[in-house]
Amino acid sequence: MTNPVRRVAFVAHCLLNQNAKVSEFARCAGVFSPLVGRLVEHGWEIQQLPCPEMSFLGVSRWWQSREQYDTAGYRRHCRALAKSVVDLAELHIAHDYDLVVIGLDGSPSSGVRLTSTKPEWGGRPEGAIAGGSSRRPGMGVWMEELKNEFEERGHPFPRATGIAMDAQDFDLEAALVDLDGFLDAADETTAEGARP
């Protein structure tokens, strides 16, 4: 008899709740259903990460670049949230779960592979009218602090990907192909590690 493989995806808050997005960035009404459908289909449980931007500045916050969020105060806020997330992750680890993180590429906070940049933003918030921030490879501030918390507590950061919904050139079809590839690879990894 084989124990069922247990898997949990820690997903960026806004992938389950687009109401948390900064204005003009909600691409659907509530839940990004293609993600949830795929996770359920692949047998993943779902844990929702907090949105540090939402809890720090609220739903009416301005657009901000990664450089604007990269402050000691915001990082302290992210780290405080990360402690609870890793507590929850450790509970899953203790129950032999396989973990992944699915962030939001293009986000100044929740990007995993892609984040935002606009070093010149600051002061009167009219710069965004002339055009949004740019994108560059790298993690957002929140994901960095989450990764740091995992690692400082002796855990490798889980396999992670991001859905590039915060990129100006977001391509839904390509994003889903990418996500399927990530989940298929996770299936293979989990199957290899399945216990008799």
Place this chain on the structure above:
Amino acid sequence: MRRVDQRSLRVVVLPDALVNPGSRLNGGDGTGTPDPLIAALVEDGWGFVKMPPHGLAATTARAIVETIAGDLVDYLRHDHRVVIVAVADLPGEGVWLDELRAALARWNTDLPPIARVARPATAAAIDAVRAA
């Protein structure tokens, strides 16, 4: 050019046990799919705020609930509709109800309307959410 923003301005607070009913953390065997109500809420355009599972240490859970309460206060201040889905036979009705009530009270905010559903929560239970 302004982007089209598609948010619904509707948020539903959900027990972990409805999203992850087979979870080992909820005493399950690690299998199982979300209750049918979850798919109905997705289809209906609600944003999800999922509460922590009850296997979590109380101090950690309280910290998470505090953060969630702060978010809910902000949604309510900005004219969002917020509904709590509660399940009577779960500890804290599945949503850490006492802790959530206390955390909201610190911001002089009452609990949002509650839709009480039975498990497994059927798709038809969405009527209770809409009516709450």
